[in-house]
Amino acid sequence: MKNLANFLFEVGMLKRTPRTGFQFLGSGAESVAEHSFRTALIGYTLAQLDGQVDVGRVLQLCLFHDIPEARIGDLNYVNKKYVKVDEARAVEDLARQLPFGDDYRATLQEFMVNQTREAQLAHDADQLEMVLSLKEYKDLGNRYADEWYPFSLQRLQTEVAKELAETIWETDSSKWWFDDDAEWWVKGGSE
Numbered sequence: 780m781k782n783l784a785n786f787l788f789e790v791g792m793l794k795r796t797p798r799t800g801f802q803f804l805g806s807g808a809e810s811v812a813e814h815s816f817r818t819a820l821i822g823y824t825l826a827q828l829d830g831q832v833d834v835g836r837v838l839q840l841c842l843f844h845d846i847p848e849a850r851i852g853d854l855n856y857v858n859k860k861y862v863k864v865d866e867a868r869a870v871e872d873l874a875r876q877l878p879f880g881d882d883y884r885a886t887l888q889e890f891m892v893n894q895t896r897e898a899q900l901a902h903d904a905d906q907l908e909m910v911l912s913l914k915e916y917k918d919l920g921n922r923y924a925d926e927w928y929p930f931s932l933q934r935l936q937t938e939v940a941k942e943l944a945e946t947i948w949e950t951d952s953s954k955w956w957f958d959d960d961a962e963w964w965v966k967g968g969s970e
Contacts, residue, residue, distance in 0.1 A: 782876045789873070792849040800855040800909075806921045807912060811848050814908055815841065821911075822904035828939045832897050840901035843886045846873070893936075903940035906931050910944050911952075918952045 793812035801807040822841035826834040845853075850869040854862060870887045874880035889898050909931050917924035928948060935941045957964075 783878070786873070786877055789849045790846060793845065796848055796853055798855075799853050799858065801912075803855065803857065804913075804916060804921060804923055804927065806919070807916050809912065811845050811853055815845050817911065818844070818901075818904045818908045821907045822901050825900045825904055825907075825937070825939055825943070826897070828943075829896070829900060829937070832900060836897040837900050837904070839886055840890050840898055841904050843883065844890050844901060844905060846883075847887070899936045900940070903935050903937050906934045907940055907944060907947070910947050914947055914950070915952045 790812075793815065794810050796811040798809045798811060798814055801809060819838055819841040822837045823834060826832050826837040847866050847869040850873070851864045851866055854864060870884060874884040877883055889895055890901055893899060893902055910928065913924040913927050913931065917928075932941070932944055935944060
């Protein structure tokens, strides 16, 4: 139980581990935990749309994909040019401490190898989370978001993810709550 408590504390570090790529975008901030949460919901959505995959496996891949960042941090693309990280060691060190270490190790291996349809959808969910963030920042006036979007789009592997990315990019990020009911916005729902 002690190792499980330590694991849960370690996962909690992701709430305080910033995603570093936003430094280059010039706006926005997000923790790895925030990213992983929305990635999991995107993964669930993609798996449902696909209809042929193990939805639970896609969720597991999405939830676990960035756990090593509690130990190694979040390296953006510039960092990755210069810093060599032993992610496999970070995965192995944690796996040895967990009663489900073999499953954890296999999940991260499946994600890294990226050969199964579930892993491809999880990777796409990871990229779509960035697309959503970019669109939100674009709608707030960040002019660099348009430059970043094509790179995220090129990383997508599945047609369902590409279609969703295009729809995201065409959709105003505030329209889900700020609809066309002007009277309600003026009167605030009061009679």
